[in-house]
Amino acid sequence: MTGRFAWLTVCLVAGTVVTMLLIGLAFLPVSDWEVFVPAAALAGGAVVLLAATAVEIMGRRLAQPLRRMVRSIDAGEVGQATLGEFAQQAPVEVAPLLYALQRAQSGQRGALEQLERDRGQMAALFEHLADGVLVLDPDERIVLSNPAAARLLGRPLASGHALSEAVRDPQLVELVRAAPSGESAVHLIDMPNGQSGRRGWLQVIATRFPDAARRLVVLQDVTELRRTEAARRECVANVSHELRTPVAALKALVETLEGGALEDDPEVARDFLQRMHIEVDGLANLVNELLDLARAEAGRLELDIEPCLSDDLLRSSVERMRPYAEQMGLDVEVLQNDAGVVVRADARRIGQVLANLLANAVKFTPPGGRIEAGTRAVDGSVEFWVTDTGVGIDADQLGRVFERFYKTDPSRTSAGTGLGLAICKHLVIAHRGTIRAESAGVGQGAIFSFRLPREMEPARF
Ligand SMILES: Nc1ncnc2c1ncn2[C@@H]1O[C@H](COP(=O)(O)OP(=O)(O)OP(=O)(O)O)[C@@H](O)[C@H]1O
Numbered sequence: 001m002t003g004r005f006a007w008l009t010v011c012l013v014a015g016t017v018v019t020m021l022l023i024g025l026a027f028l029p030v031s032d033w034e035v036f037v038p039a040a041a042l043a044g045g046a047v048v049l050l051a052a053t054a055v056e057i058m059g060r061r062l063a064q065p066l067r068r069m070v071r072s073i074d075a076g077e078v079g080q081a082t083l084g085e086f087a088q089q090a091p092v093e094v095a096p097l098l099y100a101l102q103r104a105q106s107g108q109r110g111a112l113e114q115l116e117r118d119r120g121q122m123a124a125l126f127e128h129l130a131d132g133v134l135v136l137d138p139d140e141r142i143v144l145s146n147p148a149a150a151r152l153l154g155r156p157l158a159s160g161h162a163l164s165e166a167v168r169d170p171q172l173v174e175l176v177r178a179a180p181s182g183e184s185a186v187h188l189i190d191m192p193n194g195q196s197g198r199r200g201w202l203q204v205i206a207t208r209f210p211d212a213a214r215r216l217v218v219l220q221d222v223t224e225l226r227r228t229e230a231a232r233r234e235c236v237a238n239v240s241h242e243l244r245t246p247v248a249a250l251k252a253l254v255e256t257l258e259g260g261a262l263e264d265d266p267e268v269a270r271d272f273l274q275r276m277h278i279e280v281d282g283l284a285n286l287v288n289e290l291l292d293l294a295r296a297e298a299g300r301l302e303l304d305i306e307p308c309l310s311d312d313l314l315r316s317s318v319e320r321m322r323p324y325a326e327q328m329g330l331d332v333e334v335l336q337n338d339a340g341v342v343v344r345a346d347a348r349r350i351g352q353v354l355a356n357l358l359a360n361a362v363k364f365t366p367p368g369g370r371i372e373a374g375t376r377a378v379d380g381s382v383e384f385w386v387t388d389t390g391v392g393i394d395a396d397q398l399g400r401v402f403e404r405f406y407k408t409d410p411s412r413t414s415a416g417t418g419l420g421l422a423i424c425k426h427l428v429i430a431h432r433g434t435i436r437a438e439s440a441g442v443g444q445g446a447i448f449s450f451r452l453p454r455e456m457e458p459a460r461f
């Protein structure tokens, strides 16, 4: 209402006054002009002055709250509350505008707060992502990276550094450089990761943003996945191998019998049948071991937990093994450190563990050797152990004997499939226990021991 509009109003009033003056003059006789003109001019001037003053006062009244608001906005003081105050104090002509502004500001504030919350969530996600993420500018400089990327690449990744400086792996840099769009490649890389310096598999997915200038690199540690896959392949190969040998033997025996041995030489036929029996037993044993292992690995072992005397468990296993050991020319002795120790366990399953440890001791100890077994209470656990004076185990192989199908003898000439200790490990773990192998080296004998908590609760595993 100030400025040009105010003066337009004043001019309009002045124009109206002058027009009325001229109309008045037209109707008055000339003799009266002398009195009328000064009086009319004075009255017109007063009206114009009054109009100008009124316009100025009105203009100020309307402009003042707006000016104050502009000053507050410039000073950064306008918030929801102040806009409301301005609106309350403002004249009716201005108040609706201020209320409308207040509503718009409230909507914007809500949207901003939501944006801030979303940004915080995205930042937390980025920070805690297990996959490494890198964003590179067109010059292949790092714009953004998360802690997982630095961890997987084994070095700090500062923004602004060229990828080729930060990652000293030309193959990885080349892979990222060459990625046209949406390209993904699995790439082997040393992953020092601070602790083990182990070699692992890193999947690198490099892609360009739609503007084709910046690049996004996602790094995934697929080492475990690859190991599991390799273990699965190895397991299938081992099972096939273990099945092929007895099946081939059975086939040969059947063919020989069919070829005439059955009628021609009953003595030989009987011998063949006995050998077939052994092969079938071996196959049945393998299938049972595989089933046990599969159940244990899937966590589907059912344990029948009950209080058992550790000494009883050990002695019954040793006595079952004694004839076989003595037949092999071995001395067997039970050493009892603690009698009468009660342990809550599945007697049949723990008997199976002890039977395999004792069978191994017999199998891997040359005639004339000695096997000792014992049990004792240790803290809240019961320990069982079996020692022998046999072929021993090389330090490098000690950690692997609990793997499925692992045998220290590369030609795998000793009897058995190499599943026994893997099953033992799972049975002991199902009892929430631990198992270990020790040996002073090849030719130095071995000690196998496992511990079970004494207060094992009945449970399904
Ligand atoms: N007491 C031991 N002395 C020396 N080596 C052992 C002893 N016990 C186990 N090993 C080594 O660990 C390997 C794995 O043992 P594990 O009991 O799993 O298999 P296995 O006895 O060969 O076959 P399985 O038990 O399935 O019939 C053995 O093949 C052997 O190389």
Ligand SMILES: [Mg+2]
Pocket (backbone or CB within 6 Å): 356, 359, 360, 416, 420, 421
């Ligand atoms: Mg065994």
